[in-house]
Amino acid sequence: MASNSMLKDRIRVAQELLERVDKLCSRQPCEVEGRAKLCSKLRAELRFLQKVEAGKVVIKESHLQSTNLTHLKAIVESAESLEDVVSVLHVFAYEGPHGQKQTLVVDVVANSGHTWVKAIGRKAEALHNIWQGRGQYGDKSVVHQAEDFLEASRQQPVQYSNPHIIFAFYNGVSSPMADRLREMGISVKGDIVAVNSVRGTEDEDREEESDEDEDEDGQCVEEQEGEDEGGEKNDDDEDEDDEDEDDSAIMHTRVDRDTIVASLSFPTEVKVDVCNRANLDITTLITYVSSLSHGRCHFAFKEVVLTEQAAQERQEKVLPKLEAFMQGKELFACHSAVQDFRIILDTLGGPGEKARAEELLARLRIVPDQPSERTKRLVTSSKVNRRSLMIFGTGDSLRAVTMTANSGFVRAAANQGVRYSVFIHQPRALTEGKEWRATPV
Template identity: 85%
Template sequence: MATHSMLQDRIRVAQDLLGRVEQLCNRQQRSVEGRAKLCSKLRAELKFLQKVEAGKVVIKESHLQSTNLTHLKAIVESAESLEDVVSVLHVFTYEGAGGQKQTLVVDVVANAGHTWVKAIGRKAEALHNIWQGRGQYGDKSVVRQAEDFLQASRQQTVQYSDPHIIFAFYNGVSSPMADRLGEMGISVRGDIVGVNSVAGADEGGAREEGSEEEDDEDGSCGEEEEGGRDEEGQGEEDEEDDGDEDDALHTRVDRATVVASLAFPTEVKVDVCKRANLDITTLITYVSSLSHGNCHLAFREQVLTEQAAQERQEKVLPRLEEFMQGKELFACQSAVHDFRVILDTLGGPGEKARAEQLLARLRVVADQPSERTQRLAPSSKVNRRSLTIFGTGDSLRAVTMTANSGFVRAAANQGVRYTVFIHQPRALTEGKEWRATPI
């Protein structure tokens, strides 16, 4: 009877979580990358539980306790607690200590990429025992996982700052572990619980071998047929299967003694880059007649008509001005030279006047592409001019403003991710207005 009641409760939780994930994009007022993957995992778990309910799968009660829902619920609650969530279950690739490519799953990426969250549903007792080297073979302590997160984050900077890492514990964390994570620079959220006795304990001990505590963190993006379970119905993450007998023998954690309870911050302060590097597409867009009110026209050129329609729907200049406000503005010599050539050929008098005003606000610097830029292989999207402009911005540790999203994607495909502000393009149109049709 107890098993049936527990099963019904798990099914209700899975259904509730699915509904909450569906609402996530509405709350964030944007598309959240990975939402479909999270829903898929929840549906797989629900499907498995419903098979158990129908008698198609027989499992032990302890296996029912090891449902993946604990971890999935922790992910959902973390996403609901943060602002500007970019993605969930995001797989990052980074270079490990031995130079080998490694993958890391970040449960929630928020605050426009500045915040990484690992949601942890396992009990404080189990986490503490694993940290002390008393876990099962293959268990990887949270402290070791924190080292992986720190190493990966240093290679995934956002506006030239390392993402801020939060470990969110939904079943508590021992005070010594929380202190160790804090020393490493990891923020801890959740209940910090006391330790009854530390006699003979090596508080810094951590296992040297093993994989992530959740099997899900193998970087796989595949769909699970049965929620990642084996034939006996064992959950892939085993979040709650902490072994009561083992806890009774080894645990030094007293979950009844809550030393502190740390909630997610209502506001996260981040280091925002105060430098902007303007590329040619941004210089043109800024001075374009389209961007300055002359967009109620149908041009003979289809691309210009489309840009005019886009401008009527969403003005681009206010976005540029807002981003540039308070920043030191740069442009490299190649960008300015080519911009002037285009301006002399196609620009109208108003566009040329605005160009002089804009260039007076900029600091023009010598071309100085960064070392990693020079390693990129040229292609149709990766040309020398773009390498020079984006590479100079990279050397300056500035955010490159651009409408050239093709280059950004092509460089990312080669493993180089630039810090960019992407906007819609606008062409120089003043010289073609005379033959355009007013709308």
């Protein structure tokens, strides 16, 4: 039977982790993608533990030490230690060495996408033995996983730089393994520990494996925790099945109850090659010169969308964000963007907006349309039109970050496997010519 004190401790930890995830998200500048997935896993763990407490499930004490809670706690602590966390449990798709489709789960994506973290809670001895080929059948070594991370990161550049990868070991890592990972270009966080008794660790691993196979009802503990109260699999887990199977040796291995004693020390800022080129699309050109962006936002317009944009501007000014991103960068705009911008400006722009447009265009380097090769492979649709292909494709060829409010195109292109380096902002329309019939607020 499971120890009552250990059970209560596990329940307390699960409840605290749920609260910490909420606090974590409130500290970040934007919504953390995958938060709901992480909370879902924690709630599934908590429901299972509460079933044990209520006597609905009978398990051995060793099974309490083999749940996903250690790995989930490592993810939360990793996220708490990093700046600008954008997602947790993020699934990246990439192409394997033989062209096959692969998926990879990154526990924490931070520093605006420039940092990927894998949190590892398994014992250093077990990890070392797997690396040396002495693990259980199907175990995937951390070094093998590092190769997958490196390949995926090469195919997922952020502002034309590959993400920096950190492997965070919450129960230590052997010195030879840490050295090998560093040679590969992986940053290693965690205590370096000596690996003494290979024989003892192998026996322990076999013992753990047999202990964890089934509870007294004959059902795998890990299977139970991945189900909701009705026995259904969580929807949030479906998109990471492949990676979960690959990482099951790490995620589900029993560790001591007090394994994670403190957060590891992460760099607060990772040095990356910052892209110093910006490509302005039509929506950015319009937003930059709009009267709404220059203090003329205290109106209720006849058009609902303009009234909404005015309210958004009163709440959060967009121009300072554009200026901050553009500062110190070489500014570009392609022929298609400038041509269509001038047509819109001539039709809808007021005198002030037109004057600001000339000042802005004088700052830009206007280049011919030159879409990148991967852009040419995109299939046109309602969201992927020729004009957008020219604008974003030119930015891609220039290796510039495209500034845009056109998030629809960015998502549609990503759905076709083409991810652009973008700076997305709120849109602002040309409104100066419509102020005469608007109502001041």
